[in-house]
Amino acid sequence: MSLLSSLTQQVIKKNPNEPEFQQAVKEILESLEPVAVAHPEWMEAGIFDRIVEPERQIIFRVSWINDKGVVNVNRGFRVQFNSAIGPYKGGLRLHPSVNLSIIKFLGFEQTFKNSLTGLPIGGAKGGSDFDPKGKSDREIMRFCQSFMTELSKHIGADTDVPAGDIGVGAREIGFMYGQYKRLRNEFTGVLTGKGLSYGGSLARTEATGYGMCYFVEEMLKATNNSFKNKTVVISGSGNVAIYGAEKAIKLGANVVALSDSNGYIYDPTGIKLDTVKKIKEVNRERISEYVKYHPTAEYHEGCSGIWKIKCDIALPCATQNEVNETSAKTLVANGCIAVGEGANMPSTPEAINVFLKSKILFGPAKAVNAGGVATSALEMSQNSIRYSWTFEEVDNKLKAIMSDIYMKTSNAAKEFGFEGNLLAGANIAGFIKVADAMYSEGIAY
Ligand code: GLU
Numbered sequence: 383m384s385l386l387s388s389l390t391q392q393v394i395k396k397n398p399n400e401p402e403f404q405q406a407v408k409e410i411l412e413s414l415e416p417v418a419v420a421h422p423e424w425m426e427a428g429i430f431d432r433i434v435e436p437e438r439q440i441i442f443r444v445s446w447i448n449d450k451g452v453v454n455v456n457r458g459f460r461v462q463f464n465s466a467i468g469p470y471k472g473g474l475r476l477h478p479s480v481n482l483s484i485i486k487f488l489g490f491e492q493t494f495k496n497s498l499t500g501l502p503i504g505g506a507k508g509g510s511d512f513d514p515k516g517k518s519d520r521e522i523m524r525f526c527q528s529f530m531t532e533l534s535k536h537i538g539a540d541t542d543v544p545a546g547d548i549g550v551g552a553r554e555i556g557f558m559y560g561q562y563k564r565l566r567n568e569f570t571g572v573l574t575g576k577g578l579s580y581g582g583s584l585a586r587t588e589a590t591g592y593g594m595c596y597f598v599e600e601m602l603k604a605t606n607n608s609f610k611n612k613t614v615v616i617s618g619s620g621n622v623a624i625y626g627a628e629k630a631i632k633l634g635a636n637v638v639a640l641s642d643s644n645g646y647i648y649d650p651t652g653i654k655l656d657t658v659k660k661i662k663e664v665n666r667e668r669i670s671e672y673v674k675y676h677p678t679a680e681y682h683e684g685c686s687g688i689w690k691i692k693c694d695i696a697l698p699c700a701t702q703n704e705v706n707e708t709s710a711k712t713l714v715a716n717g718c719i720a721v722g723e724g725a726n727m728p729s730t731p732e733a734i735n736v737f738l739k740s741k742i743l744f745g746p747a748k749a750v751n752a753g754g755v756a757t758s759a760l761e762m763s764q765n766s767i768r769y770s771w772t773f774e775e776v777d778n779k780l781k782a783i784m785s786d787i788y789m790k791t792s793n794a795a796k797e798f799g800f801e802g803n804l805l806a807g808a809n810i811a812g813f814i815k816v817a818d819a820m821y822s823e824g825i826a827y
Contacts, residue, residue, distance in 0.1 A: 385418040386411045386430060393434050400483035402702060406490050406727060407434050409734075413806035414813055416798040421817070427825060429817045436489060438462040441482070442532040444510055446524045448517075458529050460508035460536055460544070463489035466819035468502035469540055471755060473547030475509035476525075476554070484702070485509060488547070488726055492755070494812030495748035498787050501759035506542055508533070514549045526557035534562050539570040539765070545758050546575040548701065551621065552587070556580075571765025574758035583761035585776040586754075591625025591724065592777065593753015594697065594745075595633060596784035598722040601743045601804070604792070607719070610634035615693040617641045617685065618700035619662050619669045622724040622751065626697055628655055639688050641700060642669040646688040649679035692716040699724030707732035714740045723747035738803060749791050749808040756783045 393407045411430070418425055444458040459482065462470045472492040475484070485507050493505025512525055537544060546555055555575045562572055569581075576582035585592070595609070602608050614635045616623050619642050627637045637653045639646055647653070647669055654676060661671045673681045682688075689696065689709035696718050698705050704725065705713075710733035713721065720743035723729060727747055729737065737744040757780055764770050771779075787808075794814070795807030 384415050385425065386415055389430055389434065397483075397486070400486060402483045402487040402727070403490065405731060406487040409731060409805075410490070410494065410809045410813070413800070413809040417810055417813060417817075420798075424817050424821060427821055429820050432820065433464065433493070433813075433816065434490070436461050436463045436486060437465060439482070439486075440536055444512065444525065444529045444532070446521070446528045448521050456510045456512040456525070458508070458510045458532060459485045460533060460542070461485045461489040461506060462536070462542055463505040463507070464493040464816060465504035466816050466823060467497060468504045470506035470542035471496055471503035471545070471758065472506040472508070473545045473755075474550045474554075475507070475547040476512050476514050476549030477509070478511055478513040480509045480511045487702070491726055491748050493816060494809060495752045496755055496759075497812040497815045498749055498790065498808060499752050499756040499759060499783055500786060500790075501756060501783075503543075503755065503759050503762075506544070507547070508544055509547065509550075512549075514554075519553070522554060523557045526554050527561040530558045530561040531565065533558075534565045537562075537572055539572050539762070543571065543758070543762060544573055545755070546621070548620065551575070552577050552582075571762050574761040576761070581761075581765050583757060583764055583776055584770065584773040585780065586757045586761055587621065588625040588628070589757035589776075589780055590622045590751050590754030591627070591699070592629045593756065593780055593784050594622065594626045594699070594722055594724045594750050595629035596753065596781050597745055597750045597788055598695065598697070598720060598743075599633060600785055600788035601720060601722070601745055605743065608633065609695070612636070612694040613638055613692070614695045614697060615639045615688060615691050616697045616699055616724070617646070617688050617704060617728075618698075618725065619658060620699070622754070623697075623699040624655065624658060624662065626699055626724055627653060627658075630695075630697070631655065635695070638693070639691050640669060640672075641685055641688050643685065643700075644668055645670060645681060645683040646685060647672045647679055647681050648691060649676060651678065689713055690716075693718055695720045695722070697722050697724050698728035700728065701725055702727045703730050705729045705733045707736055709733065710736035714742060718742060721745065722750045724751050726751065734805065738805070741802070744804060746805040746808045748812060749787050749804060752787055753780050753784055756780060
């Protein structure tokens with residue numbers, strides 16, 4: 383009987399309607415078994431039992447008035463998961479699929495991801511089931527203001543620092559920051575991902591996608607390989623996908639596909655990023671528009687078909703559980719040599735098994751996409767010293783952080799008997815720092 387399997391069962395029983403949260407906990411506890419054996423004092427101090435329970439969960443009503451004058455009601459969330467190593471930190475997601483299970487799984491993952499960055503940030507996540515699709519700028523503003531009216535009571539530059547995630551970019555952060563300032567009469571680094579004119583950091587927009595490529599480049603380098611001349615498929619067309627594609631192209635790859643929640647585009651001659659940026663960032667349109675500008679490209683309805691495209695490197699950057707067992711098998715059968723998870727938990731447990739068994743390079747989300755939140759922490763540093771670094775300064779720090787995460791992850795895997803398994807390595811390396819801090823800080827929470 384393993385030390386942690388009864389805890390996994392307890393979590394499943396205690397959180398019965400939260401499949402995504404259960405999935406995230408199960409995956410982490412499985413890799414922590416050798417750590418539990420090596421640290422009986424952590425078992426005795428209840429570290430494992432405590433780390434799977436959020437420190438605080440806030441659920442609130444968000445009412446707002448649409449352009450027709452009709453009152454709408456959404457549900458807002460902030461799950462402050464763990465503050466052992468720093469103030470709570472993590473994004474806000476606006477998407478109709480948001481519920482407590484999704485926010486808890488994201489907050490739990492964030493705790494380990496943030497620890498891996500080596501920077502002093504705890505784990506949290508928040509958001510709402512509000513659907514930004516089709517809403518006017520004014521509706522988005524009224525929603526964000528109402529959301530922040532409640533959220534402002536629970537956050538602060540030294541308490542909890544939210545940022546963006548799916549459905550939350552510079553526009554939403556701006557509206558929320560303005561409202562926080564109005565309510566609190568203070569100009570502090572309470573949010574990250576801010577615009578450059580009011581305290582944002584250069585390279586924050588690019589950071590998650592760039593960081594993903596820096597990490598994947600490290601994985602490839604370890605097998606004497608690189609992005610050069612590789613065919614790359616990227617799902618999603620948000621911030622992570624766009625800037626991941628930009629960096630992959632700069633590193634010599636041919637990016638041939640991108641997607642959104644309706645379907646995917648395939649352009650064997652290489653995706654033209656200027657067109658994608660215009661469609662997604664300026665016009666806020668669907669990715670299907672791409673074929674109007676480039677008629678030789680193809681648009682296909684449905685998302686999972688994107689993994690049937692033959693590629694060397696696959697970068698899932700859309701959302702949780704977007705790669706299932708069948709897609710994973712297809713990728714491997716088609717000769718894919720590396721998978722880097724840009725989204726949070728994009729591969730199902732069955733898909734991960736396929737990747738690990740096939741021995742292709744597999745970069746897990748909490749390591750691969752940690753560059754975003756790492757750069758958020760750099761934004762917090764700049765806000766604290768009331769100064770801003772150049773793009774190159776931030777980008778160089780990001781590069782160093784990503785290669786450090788790669789080293790930590792592969793070393794931890796080796797040390798605990800999982801050589802080559804970066805998923806286990808990331809879980810272990812992320813956990814150890816948080817566990818050590820929790821142990822030092824005592825048991826009263
Ligand atoms: N939402 C991003 C993530 O999943 C960024 C969070 C942040 O910058 O705080 O890590």
